[in-house]
Amino acid sequence: MKRIKKMNHGLKGEIKIPGDKSISHRAIMISSLADSEVEIKNFLKGADCLSTIGCMREMGVSVEESNEKILIRGNGLNGLIEPKNILDAGNSGTTLRLLMGLLSAQNFLTTFTGDDSLRKRPMGRVITPLSKMGAKIFGRNQNKNLPITIVPTEKLKAITYQMPVASAQVKSAIILAGLYTDGITTIIEKNPSRDHTEKMLSAFGAKIEKNLNEIKIYPAQKLTAPKMIEVPGDISSAAYWIVLASILEDSDVIIKNVGINETRTGITDVMKNMGAKIYFENERISGGENFADIHVIKSKLHGITFGNEMIPRLIDEIPIIAVAAAFAEGDTIINDVGELRVKETDRLKAIVEEFNKISVGTFEADENTLIIHGGNKFNYAECKTYDDHRMAMSLAIFGAAANGVLIDNPDCVKISYPNFFDSLI
Ligand code: S3P
Numbered sequence: 001m002k003r004i005k006k007m008n009h010g011l012k013g014e015i016k017i018p019g020d021k022s023i024s025h026r027a028i029m030i031s032s033l034a035d036s037e038v039e040i041k042n043f044l045k046g047a048d049c050l051s052t053i054g055c056m057r058e059m060g061v062s063v064e065e066s067n068e069k070i071l072i073r074g075n076g077l078n079g080l081i082e083p084k085n086i087l088d089a090g091n092s093g094t095t096l097r098l099l100m101g102l103l104s105a106q107n108f109l110t111t112f113t114g115d116d117s118l119r120k121r122p123m124g125r126v127i128t129p130l131s132k133m134g135a136k137i138f139g140r141n142q143n144k145n146l147p148i149t150i151v152p153t154e155k156l157k158a159i160t161y162q163m164p165v166a167s168a169q170v171k172s173a174i175i176l177a178g179l180y181t182d183g184i185t186t187i188i189e190k191n192p193s194r195d196h197t198e199k200m201l202s203a204f205g206a207k208i209e210k211n212l213n214e215i216k217i218y219p220a221q222k223l224t225a226p227k228m229i230e231v232p233g234d235i236s237s238a239a240y241w242i243v244l245a246s247i248l249e250d251s252d253v254i255i256k257n258v259g260i261n262e263t264r265t266g267i268t269d270v271m272k273n274m275g276a277k278i279y280f281e282n283e284r285i286s287g288g289e290n291f292a293d294i295h296v297i298k299s300k301l302h303g304i305t306f307g308n309e310m311i312p313r314l315i316d317e318i319p320i321i322a323v324a325a326a327f328a329e330g331d332t333i334i335n336d337v338g339e340l341r342v343k344e345t346d347r348l349k350a351i352v353e354e355f356n357k358i359s360v361g362t363f364e365a366d367e368n369t370l371i372i373h374g375g376n377k378f379n380y381a382e383c384k385t386y387d388d389h390r391m392a393m394s395l396a397i398f399g400a401a402a403n404g405v406l407i408d409n410p411d412c413v414k415i416s417y418p419n420f421f422d423s424l425i
Pocket residue numbers: 021022023093094166167168169170172194315316
């Protein structure tokens with residue numbers, strides 16, 4: 001249990017946030033396929049990324065950890081070895097889904113499992129395209145859930161695949177498998193999702209072309225690692241401070257060194273549309289990714305309506321945007337959010353059940369829409385996190401800005417932001 005008190009002062013000064021979770025996963029996986037040593041700076045030592053390290057070590061990759069630096073010596077594109085045990089992806093959908101793509105193309109057998117949450121999440125969405133490429137994947141519940149076994153197969157076939165749901169995890173699984181085919185794999189996305197896999201593979205010399213919503217992946221012979229990968233701060237973690245500083249009187253804060261890849265900046269676009277004062281400062285580029293310091297000043301927010309192509313650009317930030325919307329004037333309507341039902345928990349259900357304890361009657365959802373009636377009163381409440389890191393952090397920010405909150409299982413923040421509570425004083 002953790003009690004968060006109502007904050008009686010504004011958020012001020014500078015905040016340093018941990019490394020980007022999505023980029024940290026990809027840095028480990030892709031470096032493992034190169035054949036020289038890579039140094040990864042500002043790697044996120046969250047539980048999810050440690051699951052990825054655990055899996056790669058099981059397959060013979062040397063990963064040395066020291067403070068904020070990771071040193072990897074990759075085994076080359078075809079140098080992974082058969083794991084002697086079941087691979088445990090823990091709570092991490094990214095570990096599991098991306099590795100399913102990569103391991104579909106290896107000449108050895110792998111079996112995956114994960115925690116209670118991951119064992120409930122849908123895996124058919126990855127198995128379907130990989131099976132079309134010729135992968136042999138078998139899962140519980142008619143190939144929909146963990147545990148999952150991948151059996152070696154002949155060379156994978158290149159396919160053209162129209163993505164039925166916007167998912168960077170599914171897209172990345174196909175891209176990684178696509179490196180091992182003998183043709184050009186084409187992926188068509190209706191709404192673009194985060195493109196860190198494409199950017200990082202290009203930095204390692206793979207041939208990947210992007211034209212509007214179409215991505216082409218060419219088979220690779222070899223990946224050449226840069227000497228160093230610098231992981232930007234995670235905008236999904238910055239989101240908690242962006243919202244808190246926007247709603248808490250007397251706030252003026254700078255969040256240092258954040259990744260502002262445009263497939264991830266839905267949070268700042270939406271907050272600005274709601275009236276937030278957010279400025280990118282000291283912009284720079286490293287390894288194909290854009291970085292900036294994000295300056296946020298308290299502002300007066302108003303409700304807005306959004307959905308469709310905006311959703312993949314802020315998919316993990318919807319719980320914290322819902323908190324911002326509760327402090328805004330008027331209603332906020334977020335359309336096309338059905339994907340939230342298959343995250344670490346059913347986040348739409350969790351928002352309606354738990355956030356309404358803090359602000360009665362403010363949050364409503366149906367299958368695919370979330371409505372927030374801004375401007376209501378706030379209570380002290382005791383809330384459940386459902387062991388979901390993003391619910392825990394959103395509830396903590398909500399309580400800090402409203403009238404305090406007591407949350408169960410605060411430790412689940414270690415998935416993406418191990419020292420989150422240290423910054424919330
Ligand atoms: C991620 C993609 C998103 C996101 C997740 C991380 C990634 O999931 O919600 O936290 O690193 O590719 P989906 O691919 O299911 O949308």
